[in-house]
Amino acid sequence: MKISIVGATGYTGAELLRILASHPAAEIQYITSESQPGTAIADIYPHLTRFYTQKLTNLASLEKIAADSDVIFIGLPHGHAMEVGRKATAINANIKIIDLGADYRFKNHDTYEQWYKVPHTHRNANAVYGLTELNRSQIREAAIVGNPGCYTTASILALAPLVKNKLVDLTTIIVDAKSGVSGAGRGLNLGSHFTEVFESVKAYNVGGHRHTPEIEEVLGRLAGEDIILSFTPHLIPMARGILSTCYANLKAGVTAEQVDAAYVSLYGKEYFIRLLGRGGCPATKNTRGSNFCDLGWHIDKRTGRVVAIAAIDNLVKGAAGQAIQNMNVLFNIDERTGLDYAPVYP
Amino acid sequence: MKISIVGATGYTGAELLRILASHPAAEIQYITSESQPGTAIADIYPHLTRFYTQKLTNLASLEKIAADSDVIFIGLPHGHAMEVGRKATAINANIKIIDLGADYRFKNHDTYEQWYKVPHTHRNANAVYGLTELNRSQIREAAIVGNPGCYTTASILALAPLVKNKLVDLTTIIVDAKSGVSGAGRGLNLGSHFTEVFESVKAYNVGGHRHTPEIEEVLGRLAGEDIILSFTPHLIPMARGILSTCYANLKAGVTAEQVDAAYVSLYGKEYFIRLLGRGGCPATKNTRGSNFCDLGWHIDKRTGRVVAIAAIDNLVKGAAGQAIQNMNVLFNIDERTGLDYAPVYP
Amino acid sequence: MKISIVGATGYTGAELLRILASHPAAEIQYITSESQPGTAIADIYPHLTRFYTQKLTNLASLEKIAADSDVIFIGLPHGHAMEVGRKATAINANIKIIDLGADYRFKNHDTYEQWYKVPHTHRNANAVYGLTELNRSQIREAAIVGNPGCYTTASILALAPLVKNKLVDLTTIIVDAKSGVSGAGRGLNLGSHFTEVFESVKAYNVGGHRHTPEIEEVLGRLAGEDIILSFTPHLIPMARGILSTCYANLKAGVTAEQVDAAYVSLYGKEYFIRLLGRGGCPATKNTRGSNFCDLGWHIDKRTGRVVAIAAIDNLVKGAAGQAIQNMNVLFNIDERTGLDYAPVYP
Amino acid sequence: MKISIVGATGYTGAELLRILASHPAAEIQYITSESQPGTAIADIYPHLTRFYTQKLTNLASLEKIAADSDVIFIGLPHGHAMEVGRKATAINANIKIIDLGADYRFKNHDTYEQWYKVPHTHRNANAVYGLTELNRSQIREAAIVGNPGCYTTASILALAPLVKNKLVDLTTIIVDAKSGVSGAGRGLNLGSHFTEVFESVKAYNVGGHRHTPEIEEVLGRLAGEDIILSFTPHLIPMARGILSTCYANLKAGVTAEQVDAAYVSLYGKEYFIRLLGRGGCPATKNTRGSNFCDLGWHIDKRTGRVVAIAAIDNLVKGAAGQAIQNMNVLFNIDERTGLDYAPVYP
Structure with missing residues (x-):
């Protein structure tokens, strides 16, 4: 091409x-x-x-x-x-x-x-939202792909199986996300100055980050009804990586096995989504430099909540990698072309 | 002494x-x-x-x-x-x-x-829980102080005004906490090995961390009723610092001004608690090496939630510093003695 | 004051x-x-x-x-x-x-x-160079103190005993220094942008850094003759700290014991200089937030060289701390006043 | 294979x-x-x-x-x-x-x-030292390749043109090297514990590191005479990367252009060596995850010294990457096979 x-x-x-x-x-x-x-x-x-x-x-x-x-x-x-x-x-x-x-x-x-x-x-x-795993067939027909945001990629992938299968109370969704500093770009500002960011963690744009309505719209379409959720981004002293920790109340009677099945059903055949399973704790480092999204989920019986966690490299699956994945889809070549290499660990 | x-x-x-x-x-x-x-x-x-x-x-x-x-x-x-x-x-x-x-x-x-x-x-x-700002008078009379955990100090301080004043629905509390690696101690294990932790973030002990019941018991006593909450700790690539991001649904009719007043009323005269106010985003770096707890809170009108955030140095206000603060209380000397120095920034 | x-x-x-x-x-x-x-x-x-x-x-x-x-x-x-x-x-x-x-x-x-x-x-x-340990008596009489640079403080302290006691060939001095990013100040530029600096190390201003003539002049006065040396600064992904690794050829016949004696004689009674002794490897972390300079030295018999290493906090002993030490000298109060606290480790 | x-x-x-x-x-x-x-x-x-x-x-x-x-x-x-x-x-x-x-x-x-x-x-x-760029033809005939150490790869590549062309006084060579912590391996010890290493830099094994004789032997063969040099490794708070800063006195009359020519002559056609030229300051980050060695050199007229600097990823060109490069040579396939991808920056 x-x-x-x-x-x-x-x-x-x-x-x-x-x-x-x-x-x-x-x-x-x-x-x-x-x-x-x-x-x-x-x-x-x-x-x-x-x-x-x-x-x-x-x-x-x-x-x-x-x-x-x-x-x-x-x-x-x-x-x-x-x-x-x-x-x-x-x-x-x-x-x-x-x-x-x-x-x-x-x-x-x-x-x-x-x-x-x-x-x-x-x-x-003629534009389509480019979260490849969710919209593959529409992307194939589109002229324009709106490639997803970095936070949104991780957050939607973590929550989609729960929302799509109506396993959770949609009014209880909270996303607490952590990003490396490359997500803030190369433009100079005090908030990305090495000495200010190093050995520190903080939230920013609480309740007001622009990735919020993007997550809401995409999940809302999956659910078939409007969703309003809480999204809090945090800045972490590392260059690459996003971790989205997502909380929601399970609907009454939903079992752990149903949750497991929802993840396997939606992602079991997806190459770039690696399921760590129930109890799995993905680390951003395991995805560094790669197009993988690592996913784990937890059932907290005490509170009746599910905690779903996704890790990606914000610059790859959260930006350039997924864009190339979408290009491969648009041009009808193997989706993994050019993206099929292992993460750079450690 | x-x-x-x-x-x-x-x-x-x-x-x-x-x-x-x-x-x-x-x-x-x-x-x-x-x-x-x-x-x-x-x-x-x-x-x-x-x-x-x-x-x-x-x-x-x-x-x-x-x-x-x-x-x-x-x-x-x-x-x-x-x-x-x-x-x-x-x-x-x-x-x-x-x-x-x-x-x-x-x-x-x-x-x-x-x-x-x-x-x-x-x-x-004859033991008392040593969260100084909440239990000062009982500490003064105690023989033994159970000094609080690091996560719990930050989390309880963030949530206490909301819980004590019954401003939030107690069944909706979620604490998403981020800690530097010193919290894991000096004992050798792969999870604290530099090369494994650096440029990475992950959750651990989801739903099962032992600081959970500690937060629940102390907040429950403040509320006058049992509390069950979600607590998720995360490991952050830095040596010192804890940030607790705490979520809860505001009760119907609770105003932002009532929330502000709750924080000011409980902490307005506390030397070691620095209120950044509504909209404030504390950074762990501003507390490094010191006994301060920096606090900010956010009202998200879209979701009806309050997000309260606390930053501390896990080794100081989250451990040794608060222990010394308690010692000062026990021996009836100025609580700030030996602790009244500025954080080491940057 | x-x-x-x-x-x-x-x-x-x-x-x-x-x-x-x-x-x-x-x-x-x-x-x-x-x-x-x-x-x-x-x-x-x-x-x-x-x-x-x-x-x-x-x-x-x-x-x-x-x-x-x-x-x-x-x-x-x-x-x-x-x-x-x-x-x-x-x-x-x-x-x-x-x-x-x-x-x-x-x-x-x-x-x-x-x-x-x-x-x-x-x-x-009426100005005096403010390396306190070397110029204390002149500082006391001065109106103006030129407080030393950060690299220069570490480098001069490491080399002074060798130069003053004529133990090394003055034409063979090489200083390889490593600094945290706070030394570059708070002004915004790409070279201090978090994402650029993190997980990277590089030299800069090789042979041209302005601290070079400062080190040369001060050591030259100690030696009683002009000194020209190599100085190479490096940027390290940390906020605070300078390590100066200094090389020089020992003069023929100089013994390890003479080298030891030179350090002890010049610094044995200095509060802010902590001698790790022959074979000691100072780490910047042990000085963080404090006014200490930690010093170690090594005799390499194979090459006939001495390697002297100094660690400081660039913002304290390398700037503000030494300035206050000098203020204490100027006003004839205990030199340690306001500076006598332990480093923030870890 | x-x-x-x-x-x-x-x-x-x-x-x-x-x-x-x-x-x-x-x-x-x-x-x-x-x-x-x-x-x-x-x-x-x-x-x-x-x-x-x-x-x-x-x-x-x-x-x-x-x-x-x-x-x-x-x-x-x-x-x-x-x-x-x-x-x-x-x-x-x-x-x-x-x-x-x-x-x-x-x-x-x-x-x-x-x-x-x-x-x-x-x-x-039937073993050969596997610094590919220097020993390619012998490697092709060997049964066994002794793959070079990480420090040695960077240090030898930086110094080889100077030594081979007899441009420097061989008794004056000093190598000051800085390594990320992955070089210390995955074995647990306090020296690789996150909290101990983070925000710190220090030298270790001064004058006694085992890569010293390896550098000496290889350079000595290039020079046709024995070389004894100083080598000082340092630990840097990052996971990957080595920077070797190498010093030597230029022989009388050697010009900057002769130095430039020595680098271009030896490496001008080498794919994995990227010459930043005279005045260039390589950063380890530009090589991260890749098999490249970035090289710059500096002529300091004041001191008559040359300062040559090499940056590599210690796990790639300093270990696994070079090993695979050698495998490609051994099996007579394009040396770049499997190694021809760009570094992961930032």
């Missing part, structure tokens, strides 16, 4: 390049940056030396980029991505778009506008 | 020694270790060089230790501490005991036996 | 405030910031809550600051500090100045100008 | 398995562990789930292992590896052995015995 990456200098863009370097069908056409056009990507990210000699171009060349690409990955701030999506699909009717931001994630555009504070300008897009 | 520390070579013992080195009224009499008697403490913990020339003795000298001490801190495994407590109080009727383990934490000894799997052999002790 | 801190919002300023909070003779008069005047220091550094209610002023008030202070600590960029020093000493003839930057560190102002690329505008200052 | 790994449960064994999982020609036959035979490797290392279903066997099956394998990787303690090598080559005359320990690294067996304190029992082996 001829691939371009629009907005390639963030961590997500760099991770796309890292993974695509070993993807047998990938040909990188254009990579763009509005701030550093003309610079070689390996000068910005020296770890990519030997893999890319390309220089960055910018969006002034969008016409050419869209015409010459089979697929564009977009790594732009929300609001900007849908402009590129709208134009690129107009230029090249066959192009596929995979947006790593939020612009194409919502079916309900009003929810998007309410949480993201910008008008949605591409409401008629 | 003439102070002895029984079981001084764990991190809690070392932290007691660190803090007591600057306590103007402290005189260290004996320090013990069953595994390394005869060794100078500064050979085991070189950071204590200049502060202690003492060598370790062992429990064979308990008679002498109890006779010559005003107070004994105990840093032994559960089951062993109450044996020392029983004997020491028999030897010296005026002695004060501060146990940093679980043996004296429970009013309900059956709960203790059920979770700790050993018979309680000192049921008639 | 009435103390003001000019440029208080960097890590060095915050560390001065942290330590001075427990200094029995310290009264903070003014604290300044050119970027955030009017802000409460505890809003910028929440860990200082309970210790300071002051708000920041700025240098527009220098007249008042100088008149009302016994001592001013300066935490400004080089070039600016000497302007404040010049004006403040003119306003208040009795004032003491302790500059934590480079402006007053050099006896040879030409060297300063060559490395720092600005003219020296206060050449006639 | 039919591959067996003898001693597969250390970090080096796990890393071999991680990399071989994506090697197109690799077929794993047997993996062994003396301590955990019968256990599935994925139960010990869950990150390998999906890649290996094998269970561990043990050395009781050596006859079968040697007969059924084309190549055996050995991850045993020194002294034991050569026993396996001796027996396996006797069983199967065509087998190739790649030992990741020290037993086959030395041409001078007396040096080996002196530093490793065991007799060498396989002196007549």
